[in-house]
Amino acid sequence: MMECAGSNKNVPSRKQNRVDILKQFQSRFFATSRLVSFPWTVLENDLELSKSSDVILEILKQGDAHLQVESAGCEPLDELYDALAEVVAAQDVTEGYRTYLLPRGDGVSLLENVALISEGTTGLVTWEAALYLAEWALDHPQTFAGRKVLELGSGAGLTGVVVCHSCGPSSYIFSDCHQSVLQRLRDNLSINGLLNNKTKTTRTEVSVQELDWTDMTEERLKEFSVEVVIAADVVYDPDVVVVLVQFLSKILKCSRGRVPAEVLICSTVRNPHTYAGFKHSLSDAGIGHRVMSGAVNHVFEYNRESEIELVQLYACQ
Structure with missing residues (x-):
């Protein structure tokens, strides 16, 4: 008994x-x-x-x-x-609001499209890698605290909004190259009190930049003077990978001679061949990588059966 x-x-x-x-x-x-x-x-x-x-x-x-x-x-x-x-x-709708609840009880509300691909882009919805990267950021706020952050391919803005509200970066640049995505970003940042000075909820200096990886010069990158570069779900097409790796090479080159920028790329491995090609391209460009292993605390609801990998990049000597 x-x-x-x-x-x-x-x-x-x-x-x-x-x-x-x-x-x-x-x-x-x-x-x-x-x-x-x-x-x-x-x-x-x-x-x-x-x-x-x-x-x-x-x-x-x-x-x-x-x-x-x-x-x-x-x-x-x-x-x-x-x-x-x-x-x-009810009639079919093309967009709607989603709210992602944070551990402390508040939430990040984003206007997102229903279709995964719309207006010629995949950037109007939140993808799994962005959610994973946001969870990793919540577990590692020291990576962003007091630092200048540049996000590539910000999409709907989930990761950046979480970092700005919970990790205390000094500045955060949201970026993309698609006009519809840029406008959606501005709308979502305003909804979450990051752009409107009257309702701003954080001291982080926030901006939205149109960033075409093919046109970005080293001079402009030096002007950004960023200390952390992050991206989620940007490794999905072999042609995009080529341009991305060239751009990442510029970022790492611009940080030589000073404290190197910390570069973190989070990817959902949908096509192993494409992802392996990304890593080979990094090696060919003189860029090393280390896998950031270790579990993250589960905060958001998404499909965790997909393989998601976070890597940190560095310039090989």
């Missing part, structure tokens, strides 16, 4: 299971993530044991869902069916 009592301490209580479920649902709801890996079995068992739909009511409250359940005078499941009917009847 003593052993049984002791072993029960390690078994999660129904209350704890419910709390975990509600946190997972809230995080995925605001980020509009698919619920493929949602713990449906645990939820089903809770419903069977409690013989009530209270947990459904709590889930709806977590998501707000624009439902006035308490004042509706009907069962929560009825409200759920009504909400589903509204979704089914």
